[in-house]
Structures are given as C-alpha cells and as structure tokens.
Amino acid sequence: MNLYEFNDLDLEDKWRHIYGLEGNDYCKFITYRKEGDCTISLRDCGSFFTEIYVLNKEILKIEGIELDSSKLDLYIGYAKMQCNRNC
Secondary structure, eight states: OOHHHHHTSOHHHHHHHHTTTTSSOOOEEEEEEEETTEEEEEEEOSSSEEEEEEETTEEEEEEEEOTTOTTHHHHHHHHHHHHHHHO
16 A cells, blocks of 8 residues: 555544554554644554554544655654653
C-alpha cells in the first residue's frame, strides 16, 4: 500500500493496516511526541510513516506522512527536549 492509498482509508481501516490485522506486516513503533494533552506516535510502515493522534486513550486521527516530511523534525526536537530533562 502506498501513502495515498493509506490516507484514503477510513480511521478503522488505517488502524487495521498499522497493526497488521489484514495479514500485512504491522507498522513498527519509532517514537512519540506530545502536543498539549495529545500524544502522537510515529510508526514506520515501510514506504511511509504514520502519525497516530491519541487523547484520553481515544484515537483522534491517523495520518500517513512522507518519508522526507518536515514533520519528522518535530520528533527530533521532542527527543532532544526529553533527553535534556532525563539524560
């Protein structure tokens, strides 16, 4: 599946793809970041990444992003901030 096909899926089908419930390989967890009270996890789906937006244990949104997306910089900044606090 490519990025455009993924983004055309509804929320339930995106979730099923990410967790390998359709017989495909699951998308591997990489890291997460926080945006207010929302936790956004980044997963590697091979030819694209996904972001899963969760608030109070409820999935709000799942979005596929390109491998070279500038959104990935947000995870680097968050990781640096976490390391400065905990390292």
